[in-house]
Amino acid sequence: MIIWLNGAFGAGKTTVAHELLHLLPGSTLYDPELVAAGLRAMLPKERLAHVDEVQDLPSWRRLVVDTGAALLAELPGPLIAPMTLLEQEYRDEIFGGFAARRIPVQHFLLHVEETFLRGRIDQRAAVDGDAVRGWCLGHLPRYGAALPWLTADAHTLETSRLTPRQTAELLAEGVRTGAGTCQIVQTPAPSAETLAAGVLFFDDEDRVLLVDPTYKPGWEFPGGVVEAGEPPARAAVREVAEELGLHLTREPALLIIDWEPPSPPRFGGLRLLFDGGRLAPDRMRDLLLPGAELRGWRFAAQEEAERLLSPGRFARLRWALRARAEGRPLNLEAGVPVGG
Template sequence: MIVWLNGTHGVGKTTTSALVQQMLPGSRVFDAEKVGETLMDIKPGLPATDNFQHWPPWRPLVVETARRVLDYAGGTLVMPMTVLVEQYWREISSGFAQHGVPVRHFVLHADQETLRGRIAGDAVVGPDSPFRLHYLESYAEAARAWLHAEAEVVDTSCLTPVEAARQIVLRVEGGDGVGQKAKST
């Protein structure tokens, strides 16, 4: 199974994914950004873009890498990755469906004020990361247009990362589908 943690940059996906992995037996974290980094290392480089997700190979490579890891190791992959383009999410989710890999798609959500505060106070990435701030409006638009309808939303505005992870694990282990949306194919 895939537990995909979506949401804008700075919402806490990386922190939450590590906690989910600790709480969910037999799980591993796979950051799909590493697939993008591999593509960015190709020399000479691929066509210029401001986001490796725009490269057509990224999406099927994420699916193929994740399914191969699951075939090899079993268990659950916790995948923290922002995907705000609906077509890209559809390609990824239908790729998993074609291989019979179930996906629980969660969106970590926080209001804009909370997000800006978290980004400004991030000691690891640094305050007011232009990259993270750049995606706040794109996230808000995706949330309104399609993203929240395609996932189980976990509002982290008033939750600690541990509390958010616990909510996700309870939903996954309980299989109750609270807030679960129809799988896109």
């Protein structure tokens, strides 16, 4: 198990983590900052210059999961990870990666009122220097902007007037009662190419329905991986029923088939998109969201979809819209049509 201690820079997460070690037998401190330090030492400065901070590197997020899993193979656990995560997409990627490895996560937010927080930052700067003060204070606006999703996702502890020991005691009780448990249910990471089927639904303005998964970054089309021996169109029908409560009366028509090439660590595979047609307003009101898988849904025009989707997914959407307009499916490779 991972006990993830989140909060503003300077909130005292690492100090509390050391106190918590004494209250949870068998626990181990797992500091993802050490992963970041390793990447800073190994990556060329030209690569690091392209990101604002190490968390922006996909390799850091992958290594945080892989290192945690490797430690739990050696140790009984739990691992206590004091690390600020202010980007919800990074949270989704990391916690989803743990879920795919069947590693549960309890997410705690150690919240400190700003007046008290600035005092703690000043105390830390007296030891570590003004550069630390500038770093911590510079991230306060981002922390404030992240609070709505943080408080909704994590079990929040108000620690402004608590000592590290008192905070650790509250955390230990929260761990015992299962507070902050992430409900992500994720299939194991693929070990070979996969076949996935998605469905495009539209509203009366021809905007496309997108969903926001809790277990990976970015927005996506409703759908999922086709199970062994399952017809793809039937898998698409099953997935939208499970995800959104939408029950299609017939198997939808194919719009595109796209071969996604391997791109380590991803294996790639075939990606199919089907036409779910236009949703009437009464059916939209019936849309359901399984909280463990999807955070939200929205209809998006093409321009908005380009901002929400990854480049590969958006390329599929563009060609799927073309196929829908022309009334014939298209065969793609890496998002580009092939053949006649």
